[in-house]
Amino acid sequence: MEQWKKNLIVLWFGQFLVNAGMTMIIPFLSLYLQFDLGLTDPHEIALWAGFIFAGNFVTSFIFQPIWGKLADKYGRKMMLLRSGFGMAIVMTLMGFATTPLHLLLLRMLNGTISGFNPASVALVSATTPKERTGFAMGTLQSGGIAGTIMGPFIGGLMADAVGFRPIFYITGSLLFAASMLAWIVVKEPFDKSLAASRTMVSVAEGLRKLRKIPQITSLYAVTFMIQFAMLSPMTLMPLYVQELHGTTANLAFWAGFVGSVTGMSNMIASPLLGRLSDRIGSERILAVSLIGAAVTFIPMALAGSVWHLLLSRFALGVFLGGLAPTVNVLIRKYTPDGMESRAYSFNSSMLGLGNMVGPIVGGALSGFIGIKGIFFMSASLMIANSLWVRKSLLHRRKAKA
Structure with a gap:
């Protein structure tokens, strides 16, 4: 092997x-x-x-x-x-x-x-x-x-x-x-002498250097938005399931199923969309997945039953399966040599930031716009993010071609 x-x-x-x-x-x-x-x-x-x-x-x-x-x-x-x-x-x-x-x-x-x-x-x-x-x-x-x-x-x-x-x-x-x-x-073919010969800048200076690359900045925004959009409605999801389900029978089961179905479809779709990105390009998969993920939040807000919500959450997982892997591929593509691990670490920090901010913002806004409003907000933010990605990645790619 x-x-x-x-x-x-x-x-x-x-x-x-x-x-x-x-x-x-x-x-x-x-x-x-x-x-x-x-x-x-x-x-x-x-x-x-x-x-x-x-x-x-x-x-x-x-x-x-x-x-x-x-x-x-x-x-x-x-x-x-x-x-x-x-x-x-x-x-x-x-x-x-x-x-x-x-x-x-x-x-x-x-x-x-x-x-x-x-x-x-x-x-x-x-x-x-x-x-x-x-x-x-x-x-x-x-x-x-x-x-x-x-x-x-x-x-x-x-x-x-x-x-x-x-x-x-x-x-x-x-x-x-x-x-x-x-x-x-x-095993890793790591050249210690080459790494030692490179000038190691501080963490803050490394972030400033990476922020000057428009593609990297937009990719970090994608990572943040994935987690923010996923977690902002999560604390309210059991109550929304209860509203759609109408009874208390098997309520815990349905709430858990709704919470996990996105991860299940994500797990299945990630390798398949990753393989497809090797053939048609990561930028295209990223663009389609962003729009698709944004659109799936709309039927969640309009769901008339738990099954409608489940299908929407399953579709969201499929599109999310095309986001994180392609983001990682593109970060490697646009990161200067010698800064790869640092670039991925900053991306991991953005993921953690989304994990923290999403539930806080969702909980704070729920009293004003409700969970349906949070779904529409997530859709709007992800569409805006897709336009940013299109401008920073796809347009620049076409200009170089």
């Missing part, structure tokens, strides 16, 4: 385990705070649960670019292993937490040392043949999505089977095993 395929397979499983580990605590976090960490007041439990879950993303947003700079200097594999082994230790320590503050600090530490996903993307991008990059990025994306979808499901099953604390020990062990596998199998 060719080395780039070995890298892709191992890092697919690595991304699956990392993303599953990040989301596995969702079903039982409140129960863990109540039964194992001693909280009793419902409001206090909800407050701590929100802070603990968000803590990982806050520190990740801050530190990703720093690890990206070091990856460009010392190699992506080194940063990948640093993150993998570090998260394995921190995840295990979460099982020994005795107070909510301990858990919050460990989640923040986990975000600080994270960076497995952007390092994986940069490494796969650097080692995959150019004509197969779209397929590789789509496949890698499907691993992360699969972990995000399956994480809460696995966490709920394991909580019933083994209790809360053992889940952290098991997850830490799996992350350690995945990191060991990456250490043994994954």
